[in-house]
Amino acid sequence: MSDHSTTDTGHAALTGALNSSFQILRWVMVCVAGLYFFSGVFNVHQGERAYVLVFGKINGLAGERLLEPGLHWTWPRPIAEIVRIPTERVQTVDSGTFWYRNENQSAGTIRPGTDGYTLTGDANLIHSRWAIRYTVIDPEIVSFRLANLESILQRELDHAVLRCTARRSVDQALRTEIEALRGAVDTELRHRTEALALGIRIERVDVLALAPPRQVTAAFASVIESEQDRSSKISAARAAASRSLNEAAGEAAQLQSEGEAYRRRVVAEVSANADYFTKVYEQYQKNPDIIAQTLLQDTLHRVLTGVDQKFLIHRNTTGQQQLRLLINPEPQPLVVPSKP
Amino acid sequence: MKRNTLLLAAGGLVAVLFILLQVLFTVREGEAVVVTTFGKPVRAITDAGLYTRAPWPVQRIYRFDNRVHTLEGAFEETLTRDGKNILVAVYAGWRIQAPIQFLERIGTIEQAERNLDALLRSQKNAVLGQFPFSALVNTNTAEVKFEQIEQQMLTAVQPEAANRYGVTVQFLGIRKIGLPESITEKVFARMKAEREEIAERYRSEGEGEAIKIRAAADSQRNQLLAQAEADAKRIRAEGDAKAAESYQVFEKNPELAMFLRKLEVLEGTLKKKSTVVLSTETEPFDLLQGDKALPKK
Numbered sequence: 001m002s003d004h005s006t007t008d009t010g011h012a013a014l015t016g017a018l019n020s021s022f023q024i025l026r027w028v029m030v031c032v033a034g035l036y037f038f039s040g041v042f043n044v045h046q047g048e049r050a051y052v053l054v055f056g057k058i059n060g061l062a063g064e065r066l067l068e069p070g071l072h073w074t075w076p077r078p079i080a081e082i083v084r085i086p087t088e089r090v091q092t093v094d095s096g097t098f099w100y101r102n103e104n105q106s107a108g109t110i111r112p113g114t115d116g117y118t119l120t121g122d123a124n125l126i127h128s129r130w131a132i133r134y135t136v137i138d139p140e141i142v143s144f145r146l147a148n149l150e151s152i153l154q155r156e157l158d159h160a161v162l163r164c165t166a167r168r169s170v171d172q173a174l175r176t177e178i179e180a181l182r183g184a185v186d187t188e189l190r191h192r193t194e195a196l197a198l199g200i201r202i203e204r205v206d207v208l209a210l211a212p213p214r215q216v217t218a219a220f221a222s223v224i225e226s227e228q229d230r231s232s233k234i235s236a237a238r239a240a241a242s243r244s245l246n247e248a249a250g251e252a253a254q255l256q257s258e259g260e261a262y263r264r265r266v267v268a269e270v271s272a273n274a275d276y277f278t279k280v281y282e283q284y285q286k287n288p289d290i291i292a293q294t295l296l297q298d299t300l301h302r303v304l305t306g307v308d309q310k311f312l313i314h315r316n317t318t319g320q321q322q323l324r325l326l327i328n329p330e331p332q333p334l335v336v337p338s339k340p
Numbered sequence: 341m342k343r344n345t346l347l348l349a350a351g352g353l354v355a356v357l358f359i360l361l362q363v364l365f366t367v368r369e370g371e372a373v374v375v376t377t378f379g380k381p382v383r384a385i386t387d388a389g390l391y392t393r394a395p396w397p398v399q400r401i402y403r404f405d406n407r408v409h410t411l412e413g414a415f416e417e418t419l420t421r422d423g424k425n426i427l428v429a430v431y432a433g434w435r436i437q438a439p440i441q442f443l444e445r446i447g448t449i450e451q452a453e454r455n456l457d458a459l460l461r462s463q464k465n466a467v468l469g470q471f472p473f474s475a476l477v478n479t480n481t482a483e484v485k486f487e488q489i490e491q492q493m494l495t496a497v498q499p500e501a502a503n504r505y506g507v508t509v510q511f512l513g514i515r516k517i518g519l520p521e522s523i524t525e526k527v528f529a530r531m532k533a534e535r536e537e538i539a540e541r542y543r544s545e546g547e548g549e550a551i552k553i554r555a556a557a558d559s560q561r562n563q564l565l566a567q568a569e570a571d572a573k574r575i576r577a578e579g580d581a582k583a584a585e586s587y588q589v590f591e592k593n594p595e596l597a598m599f600l601r602k603l604e605v606l607e608g609t610l611k612k613k614s615t616v617v618l619s620t621e622t623e624p625f626d627l628l629q630g631d632k633a634l635p636k637k
Contacts, residue, residue: 029350055390056366081368097516110524112427113415119517121479124531125524144370147407155410155431159513163486166477166517170531171538196433196511215528219535226539230546237550241557248561252568259572263579270583273604277597278589284596292599297624299603309615312625 040076044069047089049139053081058140066139085139090203092133093153098161099129099209108215117213118162124170129208132157132189134200141199152198157205160188174210174220182207362395372406372439375399384439402443408435408510411453413460415516424473427518430464430493432456433511434501441506455505456497460512463496476517490514 044050050067052059052074059065059080074080100115110117110125117125132153136142142149164184165173173181186205193202212220284291304310367373367385375383377399385391386406393399415429434456436442446452467489475485494512501509519527590597610616620628 053369053388055388056368056371057388057390058369108525108528109521111521112518116516117518119477119519121477121484123477123527124534125519125527145407147405147409151410152408152433155412155513155515158515159431162514162517163484166486167479167481167484169479212531213524213528216531216535219532219539222539223535223542226542226546230542230549233546233550234553237553241553244554244557244561245564248564252564252571255565255568255572256575259575259579262576263582266576266579266583267586270586273600274586274589277592277600280600281592281596284593288596292596293623295600295603299607300624303607303610304616307610307614307616311615311617312620312628313617314620314628 036076040074040080041071042074042082043071044084047086048084049087050085051083051139051143053083054079056081058144083143085136085143087136087139090133090135092131093150093157094129094131094208095154095157095161096129097154097158099127100214110213110215118165120165120170120173121167122169125213126165126170126173127209127211127213128161128165128173130157130161130185131206131208133203133206135203136199137201138199141197146198149198149200152196153193153200156189156192156196157185160185160192160205164188170212174212175224178207178210363392364390365393365401366390370405370407372404372436372442374402374404374439374443376402376443381440381443386439404436404439404442405449406436406439408433409449409453411456411460412515413457413464415518416461417520418465418468420468420473420476421470422472422474425520425523426468426473426476427516427520428464428468428514429516430460431513431515432460432497432509434507434509436506437502437508438506444506446505446507452505452507456501456507456509459497459500459504460493463493463500467492467496476514486514 042050044067046069048069050072051065052067052072054075059074074082096116098116098118100110100117115127117127120126134153146152164181167184168177168181182205185207186202189205190202193200211217280291280295365373367388369388371386371388373385373391374381375385375393377394378397379400382399393401410431410433412431413429415427417425417427419425434452436452442452446455470492471485471489474483475489478484490513494509497509497512501507618625620626
């Protein structure tokens with residue numbers, strides 16, 4: 001009897017434990033189901049868009065497939081998958097394919113595969129580094145049609161650089177037509193990316209660096225130096241020419257001004273003399289001798305008043321006059337008598 | 341009873357999931373799938389979505405990345421038509437066109453790239469051998485045949501790639517052109533010589549240009565001054581002519597006019613610090629002669 005009682009008690013305890021476990025398991029399953037359901041909530045951030053793939057296929061109708069920034073829900077994995085794509089942000093791809101890598105290069109050659117370069121139209125070598133800035137305009141193409149957009153863009157950039165450089169001389173590429181070269185690469189790349197339908201828009205192609213091979217850097221520097229020399233010589237000549245012409249213009253103006261002054265002076269003087277003559281002539285007609293004598297005496301008075309030395313010579317009794325003048329007599333040397 | 345129902349439901353769910361996993365599969369966007377039955381390809385799927393299949397080991401699926409891949413060939417030497425030895429690297433963009441053929445002939449992306457590389461190399465050498473070096477590098481843009489060369493390579497590669505490997509080569513381009521290492525030394529020597537020549541030309545141009553500018557300025561200066569002198573002379577002549585008009589008044593009494601002129605000259609000539617020697621017969625110093633100077637009655 002006591003054995004029965006012990007067995008029932010144990011069975012009841014086991015049943016109670018199992019019931020509790022099932023209760024817990026049920027709640028755990030409900031929680032797991034809830035968590036699974038809510039794990040489908042996701043956020044699309046600013047500057048990106050997202051696609052939801054349901055069973056591998058893009059979810060939604062055409063035009064509504066791309067999810068805008070905000071909070072969204074979809075079925076969790078493995079039913080659905082979220083694919084995020086940066087769209088508004090301008091992205092950059094650099095290319096150093098044609099740049100040198102060996103910093104301590106001192107050899108007289110370039111080893112293929114070690115240092116990059118391009119050939120110019122006149123069969124010279126140059127180094128260059130480039131970058132593309134682009135924006136994704138068709139995320140579907142970028143995400144699901146291209147395995148590696150950056151890899152394609154880098155090669156297309158190199159291709160455009162190679163083609164454009166091969167049409168220009170080394171001087172055009174390195175010095176005189178750098179912007180034209182950049183523009184040509186830009187245009188070439190735009191045409192090519194549009195033709196290949198890469199789903200991007202090229203914002204700009206930038207040339208980051210251009211340089212001659214280091215083996216001939218000194219020779220290129222010499223050209224720049226001589227160009228500067230030429231410019232400075234021409235500038236100096238232009239400055240001298242400008243100065244000379246300005247001085248000549250001044251001298252010309254002075255000559256004309258002097259001529260003008262002479263004309264005014266002569267006309268004024270003659271006019272004044274004529275007026276003076278007219279007035280004197282009226283009086284002179286009345287009494288010629290007195291007027292003439294008076295004018296003469298007045299003039300002599302004014303003249304001789306201002307004269308420093310005046311000599312009057314009186315005729316002697318024989319009627320002869322003699323005057324000896326020593327003009328600028330040389331000074332006699334001073335003789336100092338010697339002491340006895 | 342209630343417990344049993346719950347257990348059965350859970351077990352049934354697990355069983356259904358297991359069966360579904362065995363008979364359903366997805367094809368992702370940008371993916372190609374080949375289904376084989378006992379090893380034989382029977383179906384190729386390139387459209388994304390959910391599909392059914394017979395469970396393993398009856399049917400098996402092979403997945404491939406069906407997006408466009410880029411492949412770059414080796415940067416290696418080739419000969420142009422005019423015998424120039426150059427290094428050229430070509431790249432191509434390709435994707436799987438016929439998944440079953442791709443599975444049967446190639447099997448993996450890596451193997452496909454190895455085979456395409458060999459094909460590219462062969463066609464690159466064949467096409468470049470038809471063009472001179474100047475068709476690749478030339479300042480005369482009309483002679484550069486890049487597009488033609490690349491189009492010929494693409495046209496030659498595409499059918500072979502499709503027929504042999506089940507892939508389509510979508511685009512192709514030359515990425516690098518170079519010269520053998522031994523040639524670069526000679527190129528540098530030539531570049532130096534060219535630079536020296538250009539530098540010397542710039543120097544002489546500077547001197548020549550400066551001389552031209554100075555000579556032109558001198559000529560312009562002389563012309564300007566000559567013109568100014570001519571103008572000044574004309575102006576002076578105008579003054580003299582204008583003054584001559586006033587001379588007519590002197591015709592009333594030329595002697596008086598000359599007398600007045602002499603007085604003016606005398607006054608203007610004898611300034612301070614002058615020495616004058618006069619005879620006592622000169623008026624008014626004739627007064628010094630006494631009676632002789634007295635006015636006659």
